[in-house]
Amino acid sequence: MDQRVEQILLSLARQHAPNTLQNWDQRGGYEERVPRLARALAEANILVLMADQPPSLAVITRDPQTLVQEWVNGYWKFYTRICQEIFPSYIQLSAHTTDNQWPLVLYLRGEATPVIQRMAGYISPYIVERQFSPVVSEAELIGLMDIVLDELEAWNIPRDAYKRLRADGAAILKEMLGTAIQQLPLTEFDRTIFSDSRRLVPIKNVPPATLPESGNHPVPQQADTAQLNPTEQILPAATGEAAPRLPLIRRDNREGERKRRPPVPPIPGEKLT
DSSP: OHHHHHHHHHHHHHHHOHHHHHHOOOOSOHHHHHHHHHHHHHTTTEEEEEEEOOSOTTTTTSOHHHHHHHHHHHHHHHHHHHHHHSOGGGOOEEEEEOOSOSSEEEEEEESOHHHHHHIIIIIHHHHHHHTTOSOOOHHHHHHHHHHHHHHTTGGGSOHHHHHHHHHHHHHHHHHHHTOSSEEEOOSOOSSOOBOTTSOBOOOSSOOOOOOOOOOSSOOOOOOOOOOOOSSOOOOOOOOSSOOOOOOEEEOOSSTTOOOOOOSSOOOTTOOOO
């Protein structure tokens, strides 16, 4: 599996971010090289994620396509909510699978580079760290949002908007931790956010962690899936109405060759071959 994942990352870098390979630190083994390359791809607007089928027998009988869709939708909802408030002109995002094998490797391409970077450096490793914790406190989720929003310089937005955004982001993170799919580690934390006791290290100079009433920006929910071409395409930006869920697009790196469809839901109207 190690060689497969590294080859996928190398292929993505060659296609979308060739300059990444020039600066990639290739020292060390797989556990050192691959996280560095995956994090470098985030600088080029590419968030690579990896997941396996759920370990729990209680959900193993569920359709894996549905499980994958729920997992990806969590990342889409988080990205969309952040961009609604901070980067409304860069809200578009697309999701792409890489091959038909498990563990599943897919990537998201978003226009808001700072958000993709924070998702790679904080959100993805946090989900891996806490996904099987029996209890995750609301204060910890709020604290993580403070860290992410601080790096995005979100303290420049109005105080009430900041508090709404923080609460919405924490709610989405809570949903993401509850998905049945098992996310596997790929990127690492950009900096240490847990103490030796595994408690989140707080940051200073942020508004108090009170939960506001719902604001004008609802958390995106699943709705209809847009019909897409089998080539790369980006969904239109979400509006205040019901937002579409993010469909997965299979990207075949070998032109002219058909592969078996990966474990993702079929797109309405698509002809399967």
